[in-house]
Amino acid sequence: MKNRNQEPAVRDRKPKAAVAHNSAPLLIIISAPSGAGKTTLVNLLLKAQPRMTRVITCTTRAPRPGERDGVDYHFLTAIDFLKRVQAGNFIEHATVFGNSYGILKSELLDKLRVGQDVLLNVDVQGAATIRSQAGKELELRRALVTIFLTAPVELLAQRLKKRGADAEAVIQKRLAVARQEIAQWKNFDYLVISGNKQEDLRRTLAIVEAEKMRSARSVPPEY
16 A cells, blocks of 8 residues: 655656746857767757757758758858858858858847847857957857866767767777867856766756846846
């Protein structure tokens, strides 16, 4: 017979989305070394936070099967991309494996100005560029929150090997880069040590909620 005084079993619950009212929007940057789970965390955050969105990245690479222009990426020619670089349209841009990628400053600001939180998934170099831009512009500086996600190098190595996508030499190269990136953690507002997917999400949601309640971003009730 069940004891009525017995505490009910504790079940795993998904982290609830942070609730914040009457607060200014955030520009959230998440950086991480390979294997830390950055892409997974970003996707979970977008599902958990209805007001959060991403900025569509511009790229010079060709569309992959199923990708749509203006939805997955803004696909540009190399000439068009260069023109935008020269015009200062990008808040951050880089060339990776022969293809260029950039984030349009106008699109980012448009989203912030209508009250949407903007989530950017960039490397440590991209985060440094955006911090520099924010240092010159009050609107960006007020919104900016930077988060570095990482795990012990041994765990990163296990995750990369588990993927089975790279040869051992490539994995070792990624780990060498990861060590250099991890050394930059002090340049970020927050450090999140990766555990599992739900724990990473819970911790990041707590950061978002805390940042929403900063007095500089909040509007108090009438008194």
